[in-house]
Amino acid sequence: MADQPCSVLINVNLLTTPTEQLIKQDFEVASSPKSILTKIQALKNAILLMQSGEKLPGILMHVIRYVLPEQDRTIKKLLYIFWEIVPKRDTTGKLLTEMILVCDAYRKDLLHPNEFIRGSTLRFLCKLREPELLEPLMPSIRSRLEDKYSYVRRNAVLALYTIYRSFEFLVPDAPELIQGYLESEQDPSCKRNAFIMLIHTDQQRALVHLQSCIDEIGSFDDILQLVIVELIYKVCQAKPTERAKFIRTVYNLLSSNSASVRYEAAGTLVTLSSTPTAVRAAAKCYVDLVVHESDNNVKLVVLDKLVKLQADHCNDLALQQELSMDVLRILGSTDIEVRQKTLDFLMCLISLRNVKDVVSLLKKEVIRTYSEIDKDQSTKTYQQLLVKALHQCGVHFPLTAEIVVPVLMDFLSESNEKAAESVLEFIREAVARFENLQPSIIEKLLISLPAVKSISVLHAGLWILGEYCTTKTQILALIEVIAKCVGALPIVDTEIRESTLLWKGEGEFKMASNQSRVTVDGTYATQSALATTIASSDEIPQLRKFLLAGEFFLGAALATSLTKITLRMPAASGALGQNKLNAQCMLILTSIIHLGRSSLPKRPISDDDVDWLSLCIRVINDRSPLLVDIFTRACRSSLQHMIGTFLRMELTETKKTLIRTDVDALINFSHLVNVNDNKAVDELELSLLQATEGTKKKESDMSTTALSKVYQLTGFSDPVYAEAYINVNQYDIVLDVLIVNQTPDTLQNLTLELATLGDLKLVDKASPITLAGNDFCNSKVQVKVASTETGIIFGNIVYDITGVSGDRSCVVLNDIHIDIMDYIVPSHCSDSEFRKMWAEFEWENKVAIQTNLVDMSTYLSHLLTCTNMACLTPDQALHGDCGFLAANLYAKSVFGEDALANVSVEQDAESRVLTGHIRIRAKSQGMALSLGDKITICQKKEQDA
DSSP, X not given: OTTSOXXXXXXXXXXXXXXXXXXHXXXXXXXXXXXXXXXXXXXXXXXXXXXXXXOOTTHHHHIIIIITTOOOHHHHHHHHHHHHHSOOBOTTSOBOTTHHHHHHHHHHHHTOSSHHHHHHHHHHHTTOOOHHHHGGGHHHHHXXXXXXXXXXXXXXXXHHHHHHHHOGGGSTTHHHHHHHHHHHOOOHHHHHHHHHHHHHHOHHHHHHHHHHTGGGGGGSOHHHHHHHHHHHHHHHHHOGGGHHHHHHHHHHHTTOSOHHHHHHHHHHHHHHOOSHHHHHHXXXXXXXXXXHOOOHHHHHHHHHHHHHHHHHTXXXXXXXXXXXXXXXXXXXXXXXXXXXXXXXXHHHHOOTTTHHHHHHHHHHHHHHHHHOSSOOHHHHHHHHHHHHHHHHHHHHOGGGHHHHHHHHHGGGGSSOHHHHHHHHHHHHHHHHHOGGGHHHHHHHHHHHGGGOOOHHHHHHHHHHHHHHOOSHHHHHHHHHHHHHHHOSSSHHHHHHHHHTHHHHTOSEEEEOOOEEEEOTTSOXXXXXXXXXXXXXXXXXXXXXXXXXXXXXXHHHHHHHHHHHHHHHSOGGGHHHHHHHXXXXXXXXXXHHHHHHHSSSSSSOOOHHHHHHHHHHHHHHHHOOHHHHHIXXXXXXXXXXXXXXXXXXXXXXXXXXXXXXXXXXXXOOOGGGTOTTOHHHHHHHHHHHHHHHHOOOOOGGGGGGSGGGGEEEOSOTTSSEEEEEEEEEETTEEEEEXXXXXXXXXXXXEEEEEEEEESSEEEOOOOOXXXXXXXXXXXXXXXXXXXXXXXXXXXXXXXXXXXXXXXXXXXXXXXXXXXXXXXXXXEXXXXXXXXXXXXXXXXXXXXXXXXXXXXXXXXXXXXXXXHHTOEEXXXXXXXXXOSSEEEEXXXXXXXXXXXXXXXXXXXXXTTTOOEEEEEEEEESSHHHHHHHHHHHHHHHHHHHHO
């Protein structure tokens, strides 16, 4: 029944539903070993039927007569469940006379020689809500506080606590009784239960006992120390003046042997005091927890606490310096998520005072990972994170760039392509911003270029060298490296000649050793072998390999670099040197064009690459002033503009996070409240804000209220009206259904029957209820969510009408569509990560743009609001009036699923109508379809409006 819940669920598979008469017959079986099993099964059937809403009025006396005398432990356990759910009052509300016999059975079980039966009986009495049954048992319950077994004593404390909380008149002296019990009790679990009772019933007595044993807290068990920390927190929140008494106690608990106690004590300490000593002690405790705990989830939770602690005390430079060195110890963890969160947190702690120490330690960590022989995927990801961290240190603190650059240059020849790309991004920014580092970077890059194994890294490296090699020495060194990487010229003739070495006899001959063989006729003969060796693929230069593989876009980048260095060749080199350089560059470029049009590469060269290579040859030869200006000046200006834009974006994001105070803001005199009372100050600010500005909400804020989560399930004219309030908590959905009987009849066995579609699973089912005429009730159903796929909850309400025979009545419910936005949160990723996920994700959903809006920026903002996604495209790229807008969107679900979207909008010049498509990609089909449906619904609502 709805008003008689059972705290234990029993799973019994019944092929046929037993009747009340059959259950009574099973109870009446004579006592024997076999009859015990029969009675156990019959008692289970009775419990199951009663929980299903069946009325078994005559079953109570049979249980008392035939089952209650049994001493079997299974029967004892089932009886506690039966006593919990069986109706104990008649229709007039009076206690049934049979319950007197049951009360006597309770008393006998409290005095039973078996300690487990005594303890189980006390646990059952915690759930009993009948004061008439509890009153005669109070002497027996009180006597169990002196039981010799701790299991019985701690359950006796819980029983007294629940009885005092519900029926105080039955044991009015419970706090005084428990206080005296605490002074003599030695068992930690019993003391914990008693202390919890005093905290919630009489805090003053709990404080008196705490002060009496405050010097012994360090020797207490961890479960008792946790309760003491809870008491101190509650008392100090209610009475801020008491904080000074307990700070030393909480500080001592930071050295407890229990990790949970140290965690709670650290959180309580920063609540009680905001002094630098307390904050540093709590921070050190958090760091020790992260370092020594093996559970990665615990590490992430404590790291979140550290981030919040640093944000609340961001002005304490000494704390940041001390934290930065302690946080580096966390990098010893093997979990990549913990390492990533640690490095992100470390970047928030870096300042001029500690940046050199941090960079030196990160440098050691990079060298350690670089020297590892067997590198798995997590190690490669960790390398990329370290490179990114050093990149940020070098950019924000230019003095460290001299230390960072030599270390990162070693990654250019690594097989880890992502780490090498991150290094090139930093080198490009460093060579553009720090002129003093240009010679050393160019020299190191020239040495590392032949060993580069990645196309993208080689492409970027050639561009940087072509742009910043300006002296004669650097230009000649670069052309020498390029000639070495390209190999013998012309490429086509050389490759054809090498492939025919074996037939022409021009290879390297090697005489093998003579061997004796036996011929067919049995005679002996001597066999000599002549071996020819040609160059292996490992001896082919890397750039030449890429060109033979058909990567001619790399040849276009090479052409750009060669053109730039020929145009920048100093005039002091003379006409002969200039012409020699021009001829060498032209030979390389014509050889690449010839290779692309031959049948040697795996893929032929594209027309665009041929056009670009031909243009570069003409520029080298003709030297048009306009093109010379583009190659020598405009390219570098564009790079400077791009880097400046990124820096301004970072500065803007940093300014957004700064907390500023308005000129006319109210001043809080914290000394009038308490020096260390941060909570009180916050409450004062909140109350003043409400008094001055009010608490009215805008109409647009109605979507955040509870009313937006209420769904009408039936019509107002239906005999049963129902509406559901949906409470979403990550993986759980709780449906709180209000059911109203709109008829004067009593509805029996009214059942809310629900089913689901998609990745939804019903955890429990609503119990049948009896609803009087014009009455109402609430029924809660819990649903588990497994993914962000669109889920539907549907069902009906069935019931019987009292006094009416026939089929059961049924009311069909409206479907409930679970909103995907409850599980999607905006997130950010780099451009390279977005491109990689876009290439990997196989599910795509294409949605056409249909809107009444005429402004592209407004439409994009509307789309971001509807989908709860973040825009990765910078604001600078969205400005302008070109009639076209393209943006990348990204979001992540609470289940770890990634959602990508690309918006391409075009505006007609005459009608100003927006057209285009939104392409959505995800790893799962449900995610892509659900997000597309959400966009379609939002567009339809906007059009209807």
